[in-house]
Amino acid sequence: RSMKMLSILQMLHLVELDPILARNLFVLANDTSLLPVTGTSRAKQQDRSWPLMCVGILFTKESIVALRSGALNGEINKSKAVMPVLHCFHHACFWEFSRLLQKSSNVHHAHHLAEIRKACAANPLKIYQNYMKKPSDNPRSPIRFPVEGAVPANEEISGDNEVPDDAEVVAFDDLSGMIDSDEAAINGSSGRKSIFSSLFGNKKASKFEVKG
Numbered sequence: 001r002s003m004k005m006l007s008i009l010q011m012l013h014l015v016e017l018d019p020i021l022a023r024n025l026f027v028l029a030n031d032t033s034l035l036p037v038t039g040t041s042r043a044k045q046q047d048r049s050w051p052l053m054c055v056g057i058l059f060t061k062e063s064i065v066a067l068r069s070g071a072l073n074g075e076i077n078k079s080k081a082v083m084p085v086l087h088c089f090h091h092a093c094f095w096e097f098s099r100l101l102q103k104s105s106n107v108h109h110a111h112h113l114a115e116i117r118k119a120c121a122a123n124p125l126k127i128y129q130n131y132m133k134k135p136s137d138n139p140r141s142p143i144r145f146p147v148e149g150a151v152p153a154n155e156e157i158s159g160d161n162e163v164p165d166d167a168e169v170v171a172f173d174d175l176s177g178m179i180d181s182d183e184a185a186i187n188g189s190s191g192r193k194s195i196f197s198s199l200f201g202n203k204k205a206s207k208f209e210v211k212g
Contacts, residue, residue: 007060010090011053018091025052025094028101036106048101050109059093062117066124075128089124092131 015022029052034045063086066072075085093116100112119127 003057003060003064006064007053007057010060010063010087011056013087014056014091014094017087021091021095021098024098028098029055035108046108048105048109055097055113056090056094058113059090059097059116062093062120062124063087063090066120066128069124071124072128075125085128088131089128092127093120095131095134096127 028048029050031048034047037045066089067082067086072085072089076082079085096119097112097116100107100115101109104112116127
């Protein structure tokens with residue numbers, strides 16, 4: 001995967017720092033109730049489940065893109081640290097996604113992912129600020145799986161969440177290709193200097209050595 005270990009670290013950070021959100025995401029991702037049949041399509045009826053970890057990889061990619069764009073520079077300067085802001089943006093994408101899933105539960109998750117991606121491209125700072133302004137959910141409370149239902153969220157990206165006719169629809173089966181499509185730009189192989197190479201140099205992870 002193009003996001004490598006960072007995506008796993010961000011998911012662990014989410015579980016540790018915002019377990020209420022992590023619990024809700026777990027519940028939503030494992031919702032196997034069927035979506036209503038629309039139109040005259042004879043396609044197999046789909047349920048409401050979605051791949052939690054794969055979506056997490058996508059949101060890690062969006063976090064890196066937002067960081068590289070400079071949209072989060074003000075928040076980074078305020079906190080005097082990069083990684084906490086990067087992690088919070090990742091959490092914010094998930095929080096907005098969970099809000100959309102609960103508000104429009106009869107809409108396939110691919111439409112919601114498309115809306116999140118458009119919001120990340122248009123105004124990533126708003127996504128970050130909405131998450132930071134959300135009511136506290138006692139994030140250090142214990143996590144228990146499974147649970148009945150999920151805690152509703154109340155912040156919004158847009159007003160009515162109607163799915164536009166030209167909305168980009170990406171099913172979870174296409175997430176891998178969608179994420180890998182930006183691998184060159186993010187990892188620096190497109191000719192631009194990579195944020196990772198500036199932090200860690202150009203060595204491959206397999207060549208790192210730990211000396212006691």
